[in-house]
Amino acid sequence: MTVEKLTDSGYTYIGMDHFALETDELSLAQRNKTLRRNFQGYSTHSGSDLYAFGMSSISQTDSVYWQNEKDLKEYYALLDEKKPAQRKGYLLSEDDKIRQKTIMKLMCDLELNYKAMSNLLAIDFIRYFSEELDSLKNMQSDGLLVCNEEGVKVTDSGRLFIRNIVMHFDVYLKKDSQRRFSQTV
Incomplete structure (x- = not known):
């Protein structure tokens, strides 16, 4: 409505x-x-680095994420001592970058064309993501996706569940997917 x-x-x-x-x-x-x-x-900004300031803020560049100190007292102490406030960091692997671009495409374009994705990522997309693509079948039968030999397209109903759809491509969420699905609905 x-x-x-x-x-x-x-x-x-x-x-x-x-x-x-x-x-x-x-x-x-x-x-x-x-x-x-x-x-x-x-x-609308492609390839922009995101530099965040403040307690617990998260910054992002092409291949690195980092987060500032979460505790307010500790954060201010680091600043007073003129020390970096970053406490956590992560360097993306090649697999992370491939998955990041795939998730981005699906969340923004609401579709994945297998041939275009293979060219963009320099991989055989269907082979690389065979397990993930197979796992989308239930979502297709629920009317959230249309999958065919050319690609995947999110339906109007599926837009509300885009987070749940892209979770299939996030290797870090695979072990905990049932609990996380419930949290996002």
Whole structure:
């Protein structure tokens, strides 16, 4: 009902719970397949580094994520001592980068074309993700996806479950997927 009201009022349903006016740069970017997403939301900026400041903030570059100290007293102590506030960091592997681009494409374009993804990632996409693609069958029978020999397309109903759909491509969530599915619904 809410989705209908917003789309009838001139908004584009970008994905999950995000809407933008049809003339907004986010809507245009999605139509042009240039929409991007980071952990803060959708964006039109491709390849931008994200530098975050403040306690517990998370920064991101092409191949590294890092998080500042979470404890307020410790965070201020580090600043007072002119020491770096970063406490956690992660260097992405090649597999992480492939999965990141796949998840980004699906969350932003709401589809994956196997041939285009194979070219983009320099892999045999169907072979590389055979287990993940096979695991999407239940979502297809639930009407959330259309899968065929050319690729995967998220249905209108599936947009609300895009987080759950892309979880199939996140290797770090595989062991805990049932619990996480419940948390995202």
